[in-house]
Amino acid sequence: METDRSASTPERQPLLRVRGLGKSYRRKGAGWARTDVIVAASEVEFEIFAGQTLALVGSSGSGKSTVARCVTRLEKPDVGHVWLQGADIAHLGFSDLRPFRHELQMVFQDPATSMNPRFTAAEIIEEPLIIQRPGDKSAHRVRAKELMQEVGVSPQWANRPAMEFSGGQRQRLAIARALALKPKLLVLDEALSGLDLSTEAQIANLLLDLQASHSLAYLLISHDLALVARLADMIAVMAHGRIVEQGPVAQVMANAGHSETRALVASARVAQANLAALGAAL
Amino acid sequence: MKYAARRALRAVVLLFGVSVLCFLFTEMAPGSFFDEMRLNPQISPETISGLRARYGLDQPLLVRYSRWLTSVVNGDLGFSVAYNSPVAPLLWSRALNTLLLTTTAMLLTWLMGVPLGVWSAAYRGRWLDRVVEAGNSLLISIPEIVIALALLALAVRSRVVPIGGMISIGHEDLSGAGKVNDILRHLLLPTAILVLAGIAIVIRHVRASVVEVLDAPFVRAGRGLGIGRTRLLFRHVLPVAASPAISLFGFSIASLLSGSLLVEIITGWPGLGPLLLDATLARDVYLVIGGIIVSAVFMIAGNFIADLMLLVADPRIGTGGLNEE
């Protein structure tokens, strides 16, 4: 296990450091053609410091989800390093990853599929606790209810099946579940994409509050630049599997260098304008 | 063509698999089998040692298998203890009788079942269709042995058809047409049982697939265009609905073979059934295995034919455009 020796500054090590990350997929070509190789991500590099939010943006197919899945080790990267607090988790085996599960958790895009519909709210939240520390059921249940409270879902509904909650509430439960192991970094993979605007705003506020109270770092995957502007400190723009531009949010968005960035900013502005026009018309 | 080749390959692989299974069967009780043979005074020690050498029981497994396989392919299916004769000739005539029964039953089942299924789909919802469907569901539930016994009881009490065997006494004295007629009359009862046992599921599946097609947009478009009902049914609906029905064909071969075993024993039709039952009761190993091989060959061949029919009915399959499985 390599330790990261090239720290940015001696006093302040990044929480997460990614270097040279690459992943390709083999896809069976149509008919009898030989298999195609699709490069989903290549030469990806970035850093996230504690309490900071890095947004990874790009159009669909740019590779952002692949990066998210590689960082959380839902998939194994082909090449590269992923240093989490100085330890390289990029190529560790399943059991070796166990201690790192506490540090790093993911919130998925679609709460309907990311949680077992037969589970109750409490069962969903306590699942990571039960997996990591089996046996202490009542304590886990208490903690689950605390977390429900914290994300704004009434603990009274702890025994309701997940199906019965609204989309926004389910996403809150997903966040609560992600917080159960007290991670330092949350990966939000398009976590607010399926929500309506007012719910999205509420969840965004919730995320900001949680970040402040738990000094969480976020890796925010999104295609919505307005949201990014709201939540993120740093931004990295991806296109065709590579990062094409990186830097502080305000700076990158104001002076977009790469064509991809400009295109994203432009479409965001159009969306904003439409929204404003709609607001004016109503 | 590729599809047919693939299906042929699969059939061959299955045959291999069956052969391995049957071979393992022979391996499972050779010791006791030969011990039993030794106790049988009718079989000389020379025959036994000859058989042992021929089957190379002292050789490694793979060698034994390849030897066994070669002899099977050459038509040598072993030796029957109970009948004191090689297995293959014993099976041959019986297999033909079984083939006669099963093909007749298969033809009748489908010739009657398909129109009934189509007809009930075309008139779905009306009270007649409901009655047919209820009766059909009941028929599907009734176990084959019950149908067999019920029809047997009916036949014996009413004395309408001859029961038992394939030919009557004095068959040889009949004219050519008379002989055929005699066999057909004996065929009636076992065929009736098999058809009754199998037709219900054919009707249900044909009805279901026709209904599915009738609800399809292209049919409704045709109706909108004013295409007449019968023309619609036969020129447009039937070809599309045919494919699932033909897939059923492959499956029904298996149940038909098992069913024929039962029916032959109960009605006394001289097919593989009664022979195999006696063989099982006598623990006549090679005869039983020979029967399994023959039935498996019938089955795999039948399925292959069904696959080919599927190709004819739905050419899309041949181009590999559809996903297999």
Next chain:
Amino acid sequence: MKNKSRVRSVILLLVGLHAVVLFAGFFSPYDAKEQDRNLPYVPPSRLHFTGRTGFHFRPFVYASAADVDGYREDPAEEYPVQFFVRGNSYSLLGVIESDLHWFGVRRPARIMLLGADGFGRDEFSRLLFGGQISLAAGLLATFLTLATAAVIGTVSGFYGGWIDESLMGTSELFLSLPWLYFLLGVRAFLPLHVSPAGTFLLLIAVIGVIGWARPARLVRGVVLSARTRNYVSAARGFGGSDLYLLRRHILPETFGVLLTQAALLVPLYVAAEATLSFFGLGVSEPVPSWGNMLASLQQYSVIVSYVWLLAPAAALVVTSVIYAMLADALHSVKSQ
């Protein structure tokens, strides 16, 4: 919900059927093995309501006396049907001893609701006791098949790769053998004369082992689709092991399929037991099963003259129909 209540009422019917069979000792007036050599093939007892003292609600029977061409009723004495009588002792589930019977008549008369067989044994009692064997065989064999199918299907669907391919290839092999031939084949290799208990277990093993292929494929399908769900990935992300994922998320998805398959398989296997016993390859005398009770019907003279001996066939039909109703009801619940 209309469909759920349908399932419930069918299950009630099933429970009723199985309960009557389970408590055969109570519901039947006689022991299955009790012979009356004076009364072979006696037809079903007729219940009379009007006797010498006129009409009364309690039915009675006459004793049967041998006649020139069969039997006639001997009007000399009336034997009223009594309920909750003391009779032969039997043991419930092999544990509790009792001698209480639901109904009976005073000796030497006999109440044989479904007549008697060639040994003068009460067909009705034999039907109930025979049901114990036949239904138990069906249920146990189904359990065996589904347990095998669940394991194989899960392993195949979850791990994929060459394990999946070889298991599914084997399943296709099993599917391509006609089941009865295969059954005979397996049966031929097993010793023919074992103890009744041994035969019974053998029967269950043979029937149960044959049918795993189709349910295994269905289970595999369910497992395949469940495996790729996001919540399974999420659980893995928390560090869930394979065993945990299977136990907590994937296997519960298979229960629906297994249940519907059970409803389809039980009547099939009950019929299979009946068929095998009918041929003499299953449970043998004197233990009754619906199959070997029907075996005497292979003689054409029997099937012509003594129709009441077809009772086990009717029992088979009733069983199959009720299970078919269950399968149907389950199907409509699933698709709603």
